[in-house]
Amino acid sequence: MASVMYALLLCLTAGALSVVQGEDPYLFFTWNVTYGTISPLGVPQQAILINGQFPGPNINSTSNNNIVLNVFNNLDEPFLLTWSGIQQRKNSWQDGTLGTMCPIAPGTNFTYRFQVKDQIGSYMYYPVTAMHRAAGGFGGLRINSRLLIPVPYADPxxxxxVMIGDWYTKSHTALKKLLDSGRTMGxxxxxxxxGKNAKGDGKDxxxxxxxxxKTYKYRVCNVGFKNSLNFRIQGHPLKLVEMEGSHTVQNTYESLDVHLGQCFSLLVTADKERKDxxxxxxxRFTKTVLTGKGIIRYENGNGPASPELPEAPVGWAWSLNQFRSFRWNLTASAARPNPQGSYHYGKINITRTIKIVNSASRVNGKLRYAINGVSHVESETPLKLAQYFGVADKVFKYDTIQDEPPATVEDKVTLAPNVVNQTFRDFVEIIFENHEKSIQSWHLDGYSFFAVAIEPGRWTPEKRKNxxxxDGVSRHTIQVFPKSWAAIMLTFDNAxxxxxxxxxPERRYLGQQFYVSVLSPARSLRxxxxxxxxxQLCGIVKDLPKPPPYSA
Structure with a gap:
């Protein structure tokens, strides 16, 4: 009897502890990264597969889930995945960039551990090492709303x-050699x-x-290399309901421009003739237009898809006007049970303005891309690790670039690790100014920002009146049209x-990136x-003793 009572006491204690801790659910994944042969455009080529899949498997999660993902690198070179758009609160250690983590060495494994905290929406993951993204290794990441948080539309x-993107038949190693030799990828x-392109021969x-x-939700992401893409479905309107983690005003479009790195959630109703x-x-914005197709089939449908494809829009003015139509849904709850519009970002005083100008130059005869005259160079020691171990001065210098770019950013380009020192919790305005003739697309890890304006010409402080x-959408990527600028605003509250x-990826690999160091003065686990x-430790910190941990 005593043993029964003891066992009962243990069960009750364990239950009480679980209630007290209230820990959010865990999702466990094991991924094997390997090479494989595919022929998506009719040419056999080496691809990067995750668990034998191209594209890789979806991660289907719910807000506040803890993700534990063990990645085995069976390639012949280092490999690293980043989680585009996932705001890892207080945890850039798991961000999956070469400035924060050592890549996973061949024949080894690493377990990512992060929480999709207070987020909903459509995201993606992809490799950041070498030109691996040109071989695959990418896939979708969904974060569903918790049941107690209603979404502003009926359950689909x-x-x-839907992973859309441009594709090369050259191998990722051949593309890397082109860039390393100073040439462009073409x-x-x-x-x-x-991962497919329908041939239209009736066998697709x-x-x-x-x-x-019935109504379906399509989560569409542009995981390509060079081009903005226009997405459309024959005869079916697209109702935009979510964009990069934010519920939007539910406008309906015939087609949508999806720029590099961007993800949209669309509602599509199957109310047309039963067929394919x-x-x-x-x-978009290319002289030669490349087109990819995929089949959607009505259940019990009879008939092939029409060969007459819906036309895409022409010119970037159309795309700019579409951007202006995007609005944050201020009446919908987000990942937490409070209206999204309760954050009145337009009433916060700006404490810093950083203007970013991108450029393409030649350094020692080789192509380099730069930001404010600095072309980022990866260091053997990840920047975050160098900072944490107290040896940052041996790896990089802070504020290599200035808040205001030099008058002629193309004249002199410096090759160096590019780190901006940012005061914790400051509200900052960042201006992306594009002097080139090609469209740009920018992403910020660890945050969502308010996309408040895109306009042609050069930015001046007077432009703030526009x-x-x-209700600018809170998101993590923004496009900048040729000879134009874009403005974003955010609070740097994520250390x-x-x-x-x-x-x-070509521009990122050749230097068009930088890191923002956001240190908390408290050095606290809060x-x-x-x-x-x-x-995993590498570079000059590999054999150093670990610093004392932060305290509560």
Missing amino acids: EDEYT RPDGILIN EPLFTMKPG YYMVAST YNLL GMWNVRSEQ DEYNLPETT
């Missing part, structure tokens, strides 16, 4: 992840939708199936080392997690 019949060879298998009369239809992705200071980069025990 099903949800589909034009892509085609467009893929979920459908990517997705819809039941007549093409979903189409085609390049900002949307009420860590965070990457700001071009979403064109603001930033300690270095995880499982962290």
